[in-house]
Amino acid sequence: MSARTDTEASTTQATTGVTPDTLGATLKSKLEAQHVDIADLSGGCGQMFEAIIVSPQFTKKTTLARHRLVNSTLKEEIAAIHAWTPKCFTPEEWEKKRAGGE
Known part of the structure; x- marks a missing residue:
């Protein structure tokens, strides 16, 4: 992975509009998430995120169903980034x- 500059990171986030804060706000709003913790693993360029998501909407759903629910909720955002890893819990x-x- 190449080193990213702060300027490049700002440009990427400004272009895509995807930040940990915007991802978290969407998950809290649309999935009624009670806890969201999103880490930018890309060194600040805003292209690789890992998330812990806690939502009652995951109850009685398999891991695959939970990931599909999250991915459909963030469809546009995920299309704009390189990698997305959700960890979903009730x-x-x-x-x-x-x-x-x-």
Whole structure:
């Protein structure tokens, strides 16, 4: 991976409009997410994100169904970036994970 400059990162984010904040706001609004933590793994260029998403809408859904729900919700945003890795939990699963019960 090539090194990215702050200027290049700003240009990419300005062009696509995709930032951790915009992704989080969309997930909270459309999926009723109770917790969203998005990390930019691309070194600041805004092209590779990993997310932890906690939503009651994931209840009784398989991992694949959860990813499909998230991906359809962020269809336009995902098309504008290079890589997207969601980790989806129900509120109950998240509490158990946080308590160390993984």
